[in-house]
Amino acid sequence: MFRRLIICTDFSDGLQRLVNFVPNLEIAGVQQVTFLHCVPLNESGVIPRVDESKMSDARDHLSVALTQVPMGMDVKVVVECGRPTDTILKVAKEVQSDLIVVGTPIRNVLAEKIFGSTAIALYERTSTPILALRPQLISTYTTEELALRCQHLFRYLMLPYDGSEAARYLIEQIKQHVSQPNRVLEACSVCWVVDDVDRRGIPQEPKIQAAQAELAMVKAELVRLNLQVEAAILSGSAVAEILKASLEPDVSAIAVCHSARNQFLKMSVPSFTADLLRQSWHPVIYLPFKK
Numbered sequence: 001m002f003r004r005l006i007i008c009t010d011f012s013d014g015l016q017r018l019v020n021f022v023p024n025l026e027i028a029g030v031q032q033v034t035f036l037h038c039v040p041l042n043e044s045g046v047i048p049r050v051d052e053s054k055m056s057d058a059r060d061h062l063s064v065a066l067t068q069v070p071m072g073m074d075v076k077v078v079v080e081c082g083r084p085t086d087t088i089l090k091v092a093k094e095v096q097s098d099l100i101v102v103g104t105p106i107r108n109v110l111a112e113k114i115f116g117s118t119a120i121a122l123y124e125r126t127s128t129p130i131l132a133l134r135p136q137l138i139s140t141y142t143t144e145e146l147a148l149r150c151q152h153l154f155r156y157l158m159l160p161y162d163g164s165e166a167a168r169y170l171i172e173q174i175k176q177h178v179s180q181p182n183r184v185l186e187a188c189s190v191c192w193v194v195d196d197v198d199r200r201g202i203p204q205e206p207k208i209q210a211a212q213a214e215l216a217m218v219k220a221e222l223v224r225l226n227l228q229v230e231a232a233i234l235s236g237s238a239v240a241e242i243l244k245a246s247l248e249p250d251v252s253a254i255a256v257c258h259s260a261r262n263q264f265l266k267m268s269v270p271s272f273t274a275d276l277l278r279q280s281w282h283p284v285i286y287l288p289f290k291k
Contacts, residue, residue, distance in 0.1 A: 001029055001154035001177045001183065002030070002098050002129070002177075003029065003030060003032065003098060003180075004030075004031065004032040004033075004034075004095065004098045004099070005025070005030050005032070005033045005097060005098075006034045006036055006088070006091060006092050006097040006099070007034070007035050007036065007101040008038075008100065008102050009035065009036070009037055010038070010084070011037065011061070012103075013103025013133075013135040013138070013139075014133075014135045014137075014138035014139035015102075015103050015133065015138060016062065017138060018035075018065075018146075019035060019062055019064045019065035020065075020068075020143070021146060021147055021150040022069060022070070023070050024147045024148075024150035024151045025151075026073050027150075027151040027184075028150060028151055028152070028153040029154065029182060029183070029184040031072070031073060032074040032075075033065070033073075033075050033076075034075075034076040034077075034078055034091065034095045034097065035065050035075075035076070035077050036079075036080075036087070036088060036091050037078075037080075038082060038083070038084040038087045038088070039051055039054045039055050039079065039080070039081045041082070050081045059079045062077040062079065063077055078091055085121040085122060085125065088102075088122060089126055097128060099128070099129050099130070099285075100128050101131045101133065102130060102131070102132055103132075103133055104132040104134065104277065123277075127290065128288070129286060129287045130285070131253070131283055131285050132277055132283065132284045132285075133283050134281055137281065152252050153252055153253070153283070154184050154252060154253065155184060155185065155186050155187070155252045156185075156186060156187045156189075156249065156250050156251050156252045157174070157187075157188045157189075157252060157253055157254070157285070158191065158251045158254045159174065159188050159189065159190045159191070159255055160193070160238070160242050160254070160272070160276075161190050161192050161218060163192070163211065163214055165289075166257045166258055167257065169290070170256070170287060171190075171218055171221065174222070175222070178222075178225045178227060187227060187228035187229070187230075188222060188228075188229055189229075189230040189231075189232070189245065189246075189251065190215060190219060190222070190230070190231045191234055191241070192211045192214075192215050192231075192234065193236065193238040193241045193242065194208055194211055194233060194234070195235075196235040196236050212233055215233065216231070218231070219231040230249065232245065238272050239272060239279060242254065243279060243280060246280070252282075252283070253283040253284065253285050254276065254280055254284050254285070255284075256276060256284065256285070256287070257273075257286075257287045257289050258271070258286070258289060273286065
């Protein structure tokens with residue numbers, strides 16, 4: 001599905017473990033992977049300077065990825081000194097990455113305001129899709145479990161859908177990825193959550209019927225591409241229902257798209273995508289909306 005990954009690790013997120021699973025990533029359809037670590041400037045003296053020792057240690061650690069490269073796969077190790085967000089964006093552009101992989105710990109809004117987040121800064125500044133993985137899970141997987149996780153990274157996607165322009169864009173992107181040769185996506189679950197709040201004078205049944213009709217058309221589009229597709233109308237809070245629906249099937253990741261006009265991740269504005277990224281234990285693939 002995604003062919004050129006840049007995996008960004010700070011060595012506290014567990015993503016450095018993926019250097020041992022390059023052959024498994026190839027099974028997931030990855031043809032190029034760049035492992036990136038950013039070393040902060042050493043500011044112990046009067047003039048900030050590059051910490052050559054830390055950079056050397058990081059290269060040694062990540063260079064394990066270069067020892068088991070399958071034929072035809074391109075693997076790079078990049079260690080640079082500087083601000084993580086700026087460096088990630090620069091290197092992602094240089095290697096023409098089509099997916100940025102980051103570790104995103106579960107946090108509430110207040111913690112994000114106080115401590116900030118490299119991942120959040122990336123969401124706001126890049127037009128490249130981002131895969132957010134939970135450090136808590138990556139760090140606790142056994143070797144066998146992590147190998148399977150890497151192989152099945154894009155096998156089964158959950159697709160929240162609400163009929164919006166961004167939701168249609170998400171479906172079109174999935175269709176485009178499926179049309180690529182050697183595809184790895186096998187199945188998806190498309191879920192439309194209808195707000196169950198009782199709004200006086202506004203009947204719910206016509207809204208549900210309209211959602212069912214449109215969702216049936218979306219399912220038919222995807223089935224024609226030889227995908228296994230489940231489609232469901234759910235009722236309740238969008239984030240809570242999507243998370244609940246992701247528990248039973250073998251979901252590899254939840255894929256979401258968010259319209260840029262809503263200023264993604266502004267803390268004062270409620271956002272389905274932002275809340276999902278904060279709460280989901282499943283990997284979340286965020287696709288920036290492009291007109």
